Amino acid sequence: xxxxxxxxxxxxxxxxxxxxxxxxxxxxxxxxxxxxxxxxxxxxxxxxxxxxxxxxxxxxxxxxxxxxxxxxxxxxxxxxxxxxxxxxxxxxxxxxxxxxxxxxxxxxxxxxxxxxxxxxxxxxxxxxxxxxxxxxxxxxxxxxxxxxxxxxxxxxxxxxxxxxxxxxxxxxxxxxxxxxxxxxxxxxxxxxxxxxxxxxxxxxxxxxxxxxxxxxxxxxxxxxxxxxxxxxxxxxxxxxxxxxxxxxxxxxxxxxxxxxxxxxxxxxxxxxxxxxxxxxxxxxxxxxxxxxxxxxxxxxxxxxxxxxxxxxxxxxxxxxxxxxxxxxx
Amino acid sequence: xxxxxxxxxxxxxxxxxxxxxxxxxxxxxxxxxxxxxxxxxxxxxxxxxxxxxxxxxxxxxxxxxxxxxxxxxxxxxxxxxxxxxxxxxxxxxxxxxxxxxxxxxxxxxxxxxxxxxxxxxxxxxxxxxxxxxxxxxxxxxxxxxxxxxxxxxxxxxxxxxxxxxxxxxxxxxxxxxxxxxxxxxxxxxxxxxxxxxxxxxxxxxxxxxxxxxxxxxxxxxxxxxxxxxxxxxxxxxxxxxxxxxxxxxxxxxxxxxxxxxxxxxxxxxxxxxxxxxxxxxxxxxxxxxxxxxxxxxxxxxxxxxxxxxxxxxxxxxxxxxxxxxxxxxxxxxxxx
Numbered sequence: 097x098x099x100x101x102x103x104x105x106x107x108x109x110x111x112x113x114x115x116x117x118x119x120x121x122x123x124x125x126x127x128x129x130x131x132x133x134x135x136x137x138x139x140x141x142x143x144x145x146x147x148x149x150x151x152x153x154x155x156x157x158x159x160x161x162x163x164x165x166x167x168x169x170x171x172x173x174x175x176x177x178x179x180x181x182x183x184x185x186x187x188x189x190x191x192x193x194x195x196x197x198x199x200x201x202x203x204x205x206x207x208x209x210x211x212x213x214x215x216x217x218x219x220x221x222x223x224x225x226x227x228x229x230x231x232x233x234x235x236x237x238x239x240x241x242x243x244x245x246x247x248x249x250x251x252x253x254x255x256x257x258x259x260x261x262x263x264x265x266x267x268x269x270x271x272x273x274x275x276x277x278x279x280x281x282x283x284x285x286x287x288x289x290x291x292x293x294x295x296x297x298x299x300x301x302x303x304x305x306x307x308x309x310x311x312x313x314x315x316x317x318x319x320x321x322x323x324x325x326x327x328x329x330x331x332x333x334x335x336x337x338x339x340x341x342x343x344x345x346x347x348x349x350x351x352x353x354x355x356x357x358x359x360x361x362x363x364x365x366x367x368x369x370x371x372x373x374x375x376x377x378x379x380x381x382x383x384x385x386x387x388x389x390x391x392x393x394x395x396x397x398x399x400x401x402x403x404x405x406x407x408x409x410x411x412x413x414x415x416x417x418x419x420x421x422x423x424x425x
Numbered sequence: 426x427x428x429x430x431x432x433x434x435x436x437x438x439x440x441x442x443x444x445x446x447x448x449x450x451x452x453x454x455x456x457x458x459x460x461x462x463x464x465x466x467x468x469x470x471x472x473x474x475x476x477x478x479x480x481x482x483x484x485x486x487x488x489x490x491x492x493x494x495x496x497x498x499x500x501x502x503x504x505x506x507x508x509x510x511x512x513x514x515x516x517x518x519x520x521x522x523x524x525x526x527x528x529x530x531x532x533x534x535x536x537x538x539x540x541x542x543x544x545x546x547x548x549x550x551x552x553x554x555x556x557x558x559x560x561x562x563x564x565x566x567x568x569x570x571x572x573x574x575x576x577x578x579x580x581x582x583x584x585x586x587x588x589x590x591x592x593x594x595x596x597x598x599x600x601x602x603x604x605x606x607x608x609x610x611x612x613x614x615x616x617x618x619x620x621x622x623x624x625x626x627x628x629x630x631x632x633x634x635x636x637x638x639x640x641x642x643x644x645x646x647x648x649x650x651x652x653x654x655x656x657x658x659x660x661x662x663x664x665x666x667x668x669x670x671x672x673x674x675x676x677x678x679x680x681x682x683x684x685x686x687x688x689x690x691x692x693x694x695x696x697x698x699x700x701x702x703x704x705x706x707x708x709x710x711x712x713x714x715x716x717x718x719x720x721x722x723x724x725x726x727x728x729x730x731x732x733x734x735x736x737x738x739x740x741x742x743x744x745x746x747x748x749x750x751x752x753x754x755x756x757x758x759x760x761x
Binding site: 159161190191192193194195196200202203204205209210212213214217219220221222223224225226227228229230231232239251252255256258259262263414415416417418419420422 | 449451476477479481482484486487489490491492493494495496497498499500502517518521522526527528529530531532533534566567568569589590591617618663665666
C-alpha cells in the first residue's frame, strides 16, 4: 500500500468533496422519494473517495468521462451542485438545460465531458479526447475515464485500452469495482482474474487501491497522473469499493443480504476519513461543520431547483442539429 | 482548374484541401496509411503525416467513440468505416453518443465529425459488404446523411460535410469510385440539403441518389426510345435533410413521383419521401427498391436484385399506367 505524508489540507479538501457528493445524493434520493425528480437516479453512496481522490489532482483543462453513476465525479470535477440539482429536476437552469437529467449530466466548462447511459461508452470518448491532446501537442493535459467493474465485459473496454496503449495516450482508466453489474454480482459473470489483469495483458501498468481509503486514492492518483503528464502513457487504477445503495435509487437490492450491507457501512469512506482526520488531531467540530455546510448547500440546491422554471417549449427544437434543424412538430 | 477525375480522386482532393485549410481536420481509420481499402487516402499520410492520417486498430466502436471525444475537445475528425456494414459495430457511438451529445448535454458541445461509410453493391461483395443503410441514419435526430452521386458532388459535399458542425454520415458508393467527371480544384463546397436537378422532364419525377442517379439517367433515355414518358430526375444528394422544396415543385409539375433506391424498399427512405408527398400533394406516387433479402453472392442472383435502368423504366411505366385503385399491383408490395 502506498504511503504518503499526511497532507491535512489535501485530505480535508477531499473530505469536503466527499461530503458534498454524499449530501447531494442523499438530497437527490429524498427528492426522488418525494416525487420531485422523475427519471432514473443512480447513487454512488459509498464510492465517493475515488471521485474525490482522483479529481483532486485534475484541473479544468483535464477532462473526464463517467458513467450513469456520475454525480460524484461531476461534483469532484468542479460542477455546481445547484445547477446539477436543477438538472435532476429537469429545469431550465440545469447544467444541461434540463435536457439530460441525472444519467446525462455534464459540465464541459470544468472538463466534465459527460455521464453516460451506456456502460463502457465513456472510455472511447476519453481516449479520443486524449488522442486530440496528443495530436495537438497539448502536453500535460490528461483524460480520465471512470467506469465500473461491469464495463470490463464490454468490447469498448478492450478496444479503448488497446487504443490508448498503441497511441501512448495521456489517459487514466479508473475502474470503480463496486462488485455489481447492475443487480448481478460481477464475479458470477466475469471470467479470469479481473480488471487489472486485463489491463496488464495489453501492457498498461495497473495499480490496485482500497477505493474507500481516500488518502490512499489521493496518493496513488497523484503518482499515476504525474506519470501520465510526464508522457508515460496510459495507466490503470483498480479501486475496490462497494455500492451501499441499489443499482438505481429505487432498487432495494434484495439480491444481497442486509448483513453484508450493514458490514459494508462500517467501511464507509467518509467515516474512515473522519477517523483518520481525528487521529491526526483535526477537531471533530470542524469536521461536523464540513458536513453541515455540505448539507446546507444541497438543501439550498433542492430549494432553488424546485423554484426554477421548466425549459421553454421551443427548447425542444433547439440543439438537435444545424443542418435540417426541426422547427415544429 | 477543371479536370476530369474519378469520384475516388475527388474525395481525396476534397479531404486534402480541407486538411490544408484547417489544421484541426484529421482522418482516422483502418489501413489509412496504406491509402485506405479503396485508395481514397493514397498519398495523404505522406503529406500530412501519420498523426493526421491515423492508422487505427480494427476497433470500429472506438474509432467512432474516440472521434466523438476528439471532436468535443475541438478537432474535426473524418472517420473511415471501410464498409458501411462495419459501421454497425459502432452504432452506439454514432447514434447514442455523437448524434445525441449536443441535445442531451444542453448545447455544451458540438460533434463535428464525418463518418465515411462506403456503401452499396459492388462485385459480388455479398451480404456483409454491400448494404445501403442510409434510411437507418436518416431516422436518427442529430445526424445529417449524405449520398454523393458524381465526382463533383463527392468533392463539394465532402467539403461541406467536413465544415459542418453536426455529425455527418457520408455514404460513398463503391460502384462509383472509378467513375469520372469534371471537378474544379479549390472550388466552393456544395451546400448540404440541396438537391440537384439532373434532367428536366414533363411526365414523371424520378427522385433518387447515389449510384441510382446514373441508372435513372439511362432509364430516362430508354423510356424516350420507347416513346414513353418524359422523365425529370432529381438527385437528392443529401438524404437528411432532404430537399422537399425541389421535390415538391417538380411533383407539382409532373403529377407523378417515383423514388428509386438501391436499398431494400421496405422502410427505405423512399417510403418517407412518398408518404410526405402523398400527405401534401395530390399526385401519383411509387417507390422502387430492392426486395427484402440480404445481398446474395452468386453473380446471377446479385444481378436479380440490382436496380437496373430497365427495371426503373418498368417501374416508371407502371406508375404512368396505374390508376390508384389498381395500385395493389405495385412491384414492391409484399405477398401476403
